[in-house]
Amino acid sequence: MRFRGVASWAIGLLRRSLQARAVFSTVVISGLSLALVGGFLSYSIGGGLFSTRQAQVLAESERAVVEVQNTFASSSVSNEVALQTLMNTIVPSIESTGTTNSRRVALLRSPGQTAVQVLQSPISADLDTSVIPADLRAKVRVSTGKLLYQSVAIPVAGSEHPGIVVGAPVQIPLAGNYELYLVFDLNSEQQTLDFVQRTLVFGGLALLLIIGAISFFVTDWLVRPVRLAAEVSEQLAEGALDRRLPERGEDILAVLARSFNKMAQSLQSQITQLASLSKMQQRFVSDVSHELRTPLTTIKLAGDMIFAGRETLSPPVKRSAELMHDQIERFETLLNDLLEISRYDAGAVTADLEMQDLNGVVGMAIAGIEPLAMSKGSEIRIDIPQGPVDAEMDGRRIERLLRNLLANAIEHGEGKPIHVAVGASESAVAVTVTDEGVGMSRAEVDRVFDRFWRADPARKRTTGGTGLGLAISLEDTHLHDGWLQVWAKPNEGASFRLTLPRRKGMVFTQSPLPLPPKKAKNRGDA
Amino acid sequence: MSHKILVVDDDNALREMVGIVLESEGFRVAFHDAGSGALDRFTEEAPDLVLLDVMLPGKTGIEVCREIRAVSGTPIIMLTAKTESDDVVLGLEAGADDYVVKPFDPGVLTARIRARLRPIGSASDEGTVKIGPLTLDIEGHEVRRGAEKISLTPLEFSLLLALAQKPNLVFSRAMLLEKVWGYRHNDDTRLVNVHVQRLRSKIEDDPDNPKIVTTVRGVGYKAGQG
Numbered sequence: 001m002r003f004r005g006v007a008s009w010a011i012g013l014l015r016r017s018l019q020a021r022a023v024f025s026t027v028v029i030s031g032l033s034l035a036l037v038g039g040f041l042s043y044s045i046g047g048g049l050f051s052t053r054q055a056q057v058l059a060e061s062e063r064a065v066v067e068v069q070n071t072f073a074s075s076s077v078s079n080e081v082a083l084q085t086l087m088n089t090i091v092p093s094i095e096s097t098g099t100t101n102s103r104r105v106a107l108l109r110s111p112g113q114t115a116v117q118v119l120q121s122p123i124s125a126d127l128d129t130s131v132i133p134a135d136l137r138a139k140v141r142v143s144t145g146k147l148l149y150q151s152v153a154i155p156v157a158g159s160e161h162p163g164i165v166v167g168a169p170v171q172i173p174l175a176g177n178y179e180l181y182l183v184f185d186l187n188s189e190q191q192t193l194d195f196v197q198r199t200l201v202f203g204g205l206a207l208l209l210i211i212g213a214i215s216f217f218v219t220d221w222l223v224r225p226v227r228l229a230a231e232v233s234e235q236l237a238e239g240a241l242d243r244r245l246p247e248r249g250e251d252i253l254a255v256l257a258r259s260f261n262k263m264a265q266s267l268q269s270q271i272t273q274l275a276s277l278s279k280m281q282q283r284f285v286s287d288v289s290h291e292l293r294t295p296l297t298t299i300k301l302a303g304d305m306i307f308a309g310r311e312t313l314s315p316p317v318k319r320s321a322e323l324m325h326d327q328i329e330r331f332e333t334l335l336n337d338l339l340e341i342s343r344y345d346a347g348a349v350t351a352d353l354e355m356q357d358l359n360g361v362v363g364m365a366i367a368g369i370e371p372l373a374m375s376k377g378s379e380i381r382i383d384i385p386q387g388p389v390d391a392e393m394d395g396r397r398i399e400r401l402l403r404n405l406l407a408n409a410i411e412h413g414e415g416k417p418i419h420v421a422v423g424a425s426e427s428a429v430a431v432t433v434t435d436e437g438v439g440m441s442r443a444e445v446d447r448v449f450d451r452f453w454r455a456d457p458a459r460k461r462t463t464g465g466t467g468l469g470l471a472i473s474l475e476d477t478h479l480h481d482g483w484l485q486v487w488a489k490p491n492e493g494a495s496f497r498l499t500l501p502r503r504k505g506m507v508f509t510q511s512p513l514p515l516p517p518k519k520a521k522n523r524g525d526a
Numbered sequence: 527m528s529h530k531i532l533v534v535d536d537d538n539a540l541r542e543m544v545g546i547v548l549e550s551e552g553f554r555v556a557f558h559d560a561g562s563g564a565l566d567r568f569t570e571e572a573p574d575l576v577l578l579d580v581m582l583p584g585k586t587g588i589e590v591c592r593e594i595r596a597v598s599g600t601p602i603i604m605l606t607a608k609t610e611s612d613d614v615v616l617g618l619e620a621g622a623d624d625y626v627v628k629p630f631d632p633g634v635l636t637a638r639i640r641a642r643l644r645p646i647g648s649a650s651d652e653g654t655v656k657i658g659p660l661t662l663d664i665e666g667h668e669v670r671r672g673a674e675k676i677s678l679t680p681l682e683f684s685l686l687l688a689l690a691q692k693p694n695l696v697f698s699r700a701m702l703l704e705k706v707w708g709y710r711h712n713d714d715t716r717l718v719n720v721h722v723q724r725l726r727s728k729i730e731d732d733p734d735n736p737k738i739v740t741t742v743r744g745v746g747y748k749a750g751q752g
Contacts, residue, residue, distance in 0.1 A: 293607040297629040298540045301547050304632045332629055 018226070019219045026215035027208060034204040042197050049189045054149075054164065057184045060103075061147055061166040064094045068107075068180055072172050083174055084119050091122040094182070103184045106132065107170065110141050110177040119175050124183075128155070132165050132181050140167040140179050154185055161187040225253040229260055241268040278345075285342040289335055296332060303328045330466075337468035341451070344475040351479045353504055356395045357388040358422055358429050365402035366420065372407065377415040378435075380406070384422040391429040392503045397476045401484075402431060404469040405496045409435035411465070412494065423512035427502055430513040434495035440488035448486055449474045481505070487516040529643050530554040532573035534564050534590065535605065536583050544577065547632045553639070561585025565593045568600075575601045575642055578622070580613050588613075588620045595621030599679035601642035605630075618720035623681040624707060625717075641708030642681070657690035657749050658738045660729060669729070681706065682725045689739060689749035698746040722747055 013020050068090055077083045091105045104124035123129060136150045147168050154163040167181045228245060235243045244264060245257040307325040310318045343349050366380055373380055409418045413435035423430045440448065447453050452467040477484040480500050488494035499511040531553050535541045538559070545555045558567040562584030568576065576594060580587040591602055604617040604625040614625055624638055655662040661670045667683055669676045678686065688705050689697060699718040703709040707717060722741075726733040739747055 290607045293628040294537050294540055298537070298543045300629045301540075301543045301632050305547065305550070335629075 019216070019223045022219040022223075023212060023215045027212045030211045031208050034207060038200045038204050042193075042200055045196050046193045049193055050186070053184075053186060053189050057164050057166060057182075058147060058149065061149075061168070061182050064105075064182060065147065065168040065170070065180055068094070068170055072170065075173075077174070080119060080174065083172070087119060087172070087175075088122050091124060095124055103182055106181045106183070108132075108137075108179045108181065109175070110169070110179055113176045121178075127183060131155070131163070131183060132167070136165060136167055137179060140169055140181075141177070143169060152183075154183065156185075156187070161185050162190050163187075222253075225257065229256065232260070232264075236264055236267070241271060282342050282346045285338060286346065289339040289342065292335055296328075296335065300328050300332065334466045334468075337466045337472060340472055341468055341475070344472070349475070349479060351394040351397070351504075353392045353394055353480075355390050356393055356398075357390055358393070358398075358424075358431065358500075359384050359389050361393070361395055361399050362402060362420060362422055362431060365399045365406060368399070368403050369406040369410065373410050373418070376410050376413075378410050378413050379417045380420060381417050382420050384420075385424060389422055389424045389429050390502075391424075391500050393480060393500055394476075397479070398498075398500075401473045401476045401498065402433070404473050405433040405498070407465065408469070408496070409433050409437075409494070412439075413437035416493075419517065421513055421517060424502075425508070425510070425512040427506045428499050428508035428510075428512055429502060430497060430499040430511045432495055432497045432513050432515065432517050434493060434517050436493040439490045439492050439494050440486075441490050445486055445488050448488075449484075483511065485511075485515055489516075528552050528554050529574040530556060530571065531575050531577060531639065532556045532558065532568060532571050533577045534558045534561075534567075534582065534587070535577070535579040536560060536581070537579075544635070547635065548639075551632075551636045561587065561590050564590045565597075568594055569597070573600065575603065575639060577603050577605060577639075579605045580617060581607070588616050591617060591620040591622050595679075599677070599682075601680060603638055603642065615716055615720060618717065619724075621679070621724070623679070623721075637708070644708070655687065655690045657686075657693060660686075660690075660738065662687055662690055671729075676728055678725070678728060681721065682728065685721055685725055686729070686739070686749075689747065693750045694748060696742045696745050696748045702746065718747075 014024060071086070071090060075083075075086055077086055087107060090107060094105045095103065104127035106121070106123045106127055106129055108121050108123075108129065109119075131152050131154050133150055133152060136148060139148050147166055149164055149166040152163050152165050153160040163186055164184045165181055166184070167179055170178045170180045172178050225245075232243045232245055241264070244261045247254055247257045247261065303321075303324050306313075306321045310321045313321060362382075362384065366382070370380070406418065406420070414437040416436040418436075419432070419434040421432045421434075423432075449470050451471045454467060474484050477498060477500075481504065482498060482500040485497045485499075486494065487497075495516050497511060497513060497515045497517075499508070499513075501508055531548055533541055533544050533548070533555060534557075535544070536559050541557055541559065545557065548555050556567070556571040556573060558564050561582035564578075564582075564585065578587045578591055582590065585593075587604060591604070594600065594602060601624075602622045604614075604622045605628060606613050606617065606625050607628045617625055623642055626635055626638055653664065655664065659671050660676070662668075662683075663670070664687065667680065669678055669683065669686065685702070685706050688702065697705075699715045702718050703714070722739060723733070726736050726739055729738055730736045739749060742748055
């Protein structure tokens with residue numbers, strides 16, 4: 001578990017940090033190269049040590065063998081006792097000569113001779129003759145006086161030392177065929193080699209550490225400006241438009257910093273320019289709307305006076321009074337919508353949220369639109385759940401929004417029934433307003449929330465909407481963190497679905513009502 | 527005799543048109559066209575009600591409103607072009623009884639005016655009503671704390687009377703809007719809130735910790751504690 005945690009942390013670090021990746025790969029590659037070089041060094045030093053020692057061993061053995069052969073050849077011993085004495089002096093004499101005292105000597109009688117052995121074979125005190133390989137002995141026995149050698153492992157106090165056994169046949173008068181073996185212990189060479197290898201390993205590790213540290217500092221030095229650039233662009237993206245990179249020196253990083261700053265500068269100036277333009281425009285729309293209100297009040301009062309007295313007027317003047325009265329209303333609505341949208345644009349709108357029964361709000365909206373529906377012959381059919389459907393909302397805005405959806409449905413519904421459904425889930429409430437009228441094409445649906453957009457400019461307008469209704473409805477919906485969605489098909493009708501969270505901040509992923517509504521699908525069967 | 531209304535507005539056409547509407551409804555009308563001098567005109571004409579535009583040259587309508595309130599409880603209705611800005615609240619805090627948003631219907635304007643000119647209480651109300659340490663004389667439109675007379679505007683008096691006549695009944699803001707202001711289907715709670723604050727500042731010992739007109743959280747207001 002713990003190891004896995006560390007491993008996943010390390011993998012995460014490598015994925016996140018460019019620097020960690022650079023340091024890691026530098027260390028890995030250097031480590032491999034060092035191991036390769038160290039291995040080669042160790043191998044060639046070991047080989048060198050061994051061949052030097054081997055040459056020395058062979059030279060010494062040669063001298064020893066010649067010496068022994070000469071000793072026996074020149075001796076004039078006649079009895080076995082004297083011969084034994086002579087043989088016994090040979091071993092210590094060979095042991096003591098030479099550069100190292102790390103050699104052992106054995107003078108062994110070759111087996112398979114017919115004469116009975118009467119003489120003892122002299123052997124160095126601490127030599128175990130079993131280290132002399134049998135196949136070497138066999139080769140020595142048949143050799144013609146040449147030196148033969150073999151590498152062996154010499155057991156010493158529980159461990160093994162590397163060694164070389166050199167052998168040669170020796171003819172001893174009166175005694176017959178003997179074999180002279182010299183066993184050389186190469187432990188000191190092995191120790192030297194071990195020491196060299198240890199030094200190489202420690203040196204390599206130290207070098208690796210130093211390489212790691214150097215690559216850390218170098219990459220840090222290179223990555224730091226890049227990291228700073230990343231941080232600054234993050235801050236720029238979050239809206240801190242005045243953040244800049246420090247520009248130092250003439251190198252590639254300074255060039256990066258300069259061009260980055262240039263980009264940030266032009267970004268900032270364009271954004272501020274756009275922001276001030278858009279603010280000016282919002283101010284303008286708001287001011288115009290306000291300035292128009294005083295003359296409009298006079299016009300409205302005058303129009304109402306004339307309208308109230310229209311019965312006394314001649315028919316054409318009376319009709320004019322009626323038209324003027326209606327259009328003043330329309331003008332006022334347009335002005336109110338313009339003001340409302342400019343307030344949304346200026347971000348000056350806050351919702352007046354209260355727990356309210358959506359059914360009640362829907363009822364009020366329908367009651368408000370009923371006269372219009374009657375005049376167009378559209379029947380409004382309602383499908384609402386039993387009991388209250390409570391949600392936190394700005395009742396005034398939601399009622400206005402629903403009235404607007406209903407007015408649209410009536411206008412485009414061609415006198416066919418309009419369906420209103422209410423639904424609720426744990427986290428959300430929804431209303432759909434569906435008509436069976438002319439509907440809309442795909443392209444028209446995409447533009448339906450645009451300001452002053454008309455579904456079909458050629459079609460006659462009858463109810464005199466402002467063209468801002470759905471744009472405001474969408475803003476009202478966003479104010480509630482809700483959804484306002486539309487489905488439409490040419491000549492089948494359109495359906496608008498409003499979904500609101502039960503409480504502000506509640507997250508919902510699905511609307512309680514389907515879109516397109518079930519009724520719209522089944523209508524063909526009904 | 528018919529009521530006299532002072533119209534203070536700098537827009538000539540609107541001022542004349544409002545005059546025509548009001549005269550056709552049987553009111554007498556006096557005019558003034560600027561913020562400066564409005565108070566002199568007010569004392570000179572002694573109108574029964576003032577229609578006051580917010581945006582005036584010289585002095586703003588808010589300042590004029592404050593000046594008139596300092597000397598008189600005569601009903602004041604503000605004419606405002608902005609519904610959501612601070613203008614409405616500022617006007618109400620300066621002592622205006624009500625407001626009308628431009629552009630308005632002649633019907634709405636006269637309804638608002640009549641609501642403010644209506645006699646306080648119904649004909650059957652007489653005598654006095656006691657609430658806490660206060661005594662309300664309905665016919666005399668007077669409020670006394672012991673022997674000390676408290677000066678309330680007619681609107682504040684009818685607001686207090688409405689609450690005091692049914693002590694411990696909780697009035698929602700919509701109920702008060704209908705009973706005191708004569709509104710139906712209006713949910714502008716600012717009207718009620720601002721006037722309750724003004725009333726409290728006159729009748730309560732500690733307006734921040736009211737004892738006579740108390741708030742019922744989430745519902746509205748009532749007279750008396752608990």
